[in-house]
Amino acid sequence: MTTVHITKNNLSHEAHVLEERAGEIYVHYVGTDKRLDEWVPAAAVTTPPTPASRPGSPARKRRRVSTRAESPIVIELDDDGEIMEDSAAPTPPAPADDAAAAAGPAVDTEEFDIAHHRQITARRNFDKVNFGHWxxxxxxFSPYPLAETEGGEGESVALPEPRIPGVARATGRSHGRTSDLLAGGLGRAHDAGGxxxxxxxxxxxxxxxDGTSWEAHTKRCTRKHPPGRKVYQRGAHTIWEVDGAKEKLYCxxxxxxxxxxxxIKTLFFDCDNFLFYIFTDAEPQRDHVLGxxxxxxxxxxxxxxxxxxxxYQRQGYGMLMIEFSYEISRRSGRVGTPERPLSDLGLRSYLAYWVSTLIRFFRRLLTVLPPDLPKIPALDTSAFAPLSATKRRRSAKGWDGESTSPAPGDDTAALxxxxxxxxxxxxxGSATTHVVVRCALADVARATHLRVEDAxxxxxxxxxLIRRVKSEEDVGEGEGDEGSVGDMVVISREMVEAVAKKRVVKRMxxxxxxVLL
Structure with a gap:
């Protein structure tokens, strides 16, 4: 793999070259996510000098010597771990009576499949996607099973499960990789012609x-909303539950x-065991998908x-779907947690949800007055508003289309x-009242319906978790026995409000x- 420096916005970035074409190269910037990979002009590329050509810098080579005593093989590796072109050594003759040795070392099919998969999916097979008016x-990379002669008149075809010799069919991991190999867009040229x-x-x-097939299809497509049943509806926002076993082609x-x-998604064609929850926003004639x-x-x-x-990102829609996924687990009596591994954006979103859930819980837990205490109504000043003041008209779409009824609080039994x-x-003559709570981390996780590790x-x-003190009860019981002395984490309402302000914690x-479940 060739490493180059890319000059971008007057800054130099280290990158790996994944593919080349006339006047351009496709690069992956070191230390960044794959979604930032792109084609760059060859004029923006400067190849750094090799360690051997730098003045005063000795050549850095590593040697690996085989353990065969009869004919040692010396292989020189460069800094990236690649075999040097000039390090080829004569291969010792294979024993005539050993057919397995003559055929060479056995290649592990699983490892070869993984390496082949990584090579294929190293770059995007489509630069852009036209989706509605966007x-x-x-x-x-997405393994669309397209060929130039497929998809006539705007129709896509559900292809059978791919079979590749030497790959186990039983595992979902292998199925996901072999599905990737089916993509017809692998050799598709990414030129200015679209x-x-x-x-x-x-x-x-x-x-x-092509756009002609797409335009012909959209004129006769009659679907107004995702298939399945409604499981959440609040104003303009709706979540639909779609069973992958019943709506195979759609899923x-x-x-x-x-x-x-x-x-990190691996399964595409085998959707029978999956449930899909599709979040839509209402329009006059139909619902359009947000995520x-x-x-x-x-x-x-x-x-x-x-x-x-x-x-539609950065509008709170992802947080709503995460909250709904935890509500499904809560109603089924389970502790919710997402499947690992998490992407960088997924981890950021889930961390925001976990922190917000805990902060809202601690706010209610460390409040002296009961949460259901009636409040004194504020003075209605609408009669004193100037005549020129006009009220903003609410839209029927997005968050403006939401109803304004108060959201119910958290479970009060745990409180x-x-x-x-x-x-x-x-x-x-007055009195100072404090709320004191002594509990384990498992109690907090159970009350917020989070996994203990996530909390x-x-x-x-x-x-x-930075404010730690010695537990007084443990110290009293542990006289003469250091093993019984434990730590206790103290969380105050001031600390909670500081985190809420820093993290911009909002209501659910x-x-x-x-919820219609």
Missing amino acids: QIKTWY AGVLWVCDRCFKYML QNLSLFGKLFID FFSKVSYDDYNLACIIVLPP ATLRRVESAPNAD AFALNECGL CMERAR
């Missing part, structure tokens, strides 16, 4: 190779489209992958078992009363 730059552009219907997710097309923006998440129907993970379409209110009289990670990341995006 043209979106893709992030990752060959690197994919056309996808924003109603049924069928895919086409396959949805998964292929999502793979353009999800790097979706999926989960395996039979395991304890409440989410397998999640994506908010790039035009009653953990809280202890202590009051101390003051000299002026501990979030508390550590937001800085609420989802309203539990609107």
